[in-house]
């Protein structure tokens with residue numbers, strides 16, 4: 223049965239803060255992302271700590287790997303990551319190395335298409351490499367310039383045949399309905415939950431819309 227998933231992205235916290243936020247909203251999310259800034263600051267210890275504290279949640283390590291795909295995936299999976307991110311702009315060898323290692327480790331690969339220029343063409347290529355998710359993403363710098371990835375989601379949905387599709391970047395309560403109606407398999411929300419006055423209520427409301435899809 224088709225079931226859209228919700229991922230909480232944690233970017234601006236340390237390990238203690240990450241565990242506090244997840245404790246508040248765990249019942250509403252399917253996947254918890256340990257964001258790139260957290261891993262830069264804390265290392266893969268953050269992935270390990272969150273997985274140990276919430277063993278029933280899938281933990282995504284947002285490593286945004288660009289090279290040495292197999293090695294990086296191995297280390298993240300050993301720390302407890304169920305999903306690891308690789309950049310779509312990486313070489314095919316990096317992506318296929320990551321996919322092969324993920325298979326060995328029982329983990330999955332999400333390819334982040336941030337800053338990919340030839341989106342439809344690259345999405346087709348990445349799909350053929352056997353990745354699990356292909357994610358369109360407006361990063362913080364794009365968001366600050368008023369951009370989003372809603373149209374990009376439609377583009378990849380029209381060409382991707384095997385992988386699940388995902389969307390990230392600035393999704394909030396006021397845009398979640400539009401995102402959901404475009405039909406991604408995975409919706410990634412960071413600040414829309416972590417920056418809300420009532421994080422639990424925001425997560426509950428976003429989850430409701432995601433699960434109604």
Ligand SMILES: O=C(CO)[C@H](O)[C@H](O)COP(=O)(O)O
Nearest residue numbers: 231390391392393411412413
């Ligand atoms: O990967 C990221 C930034 O590079 C973020 O985790 C992603 O954009 C989701 O966070 P937000 O909803 O706050 O934009």
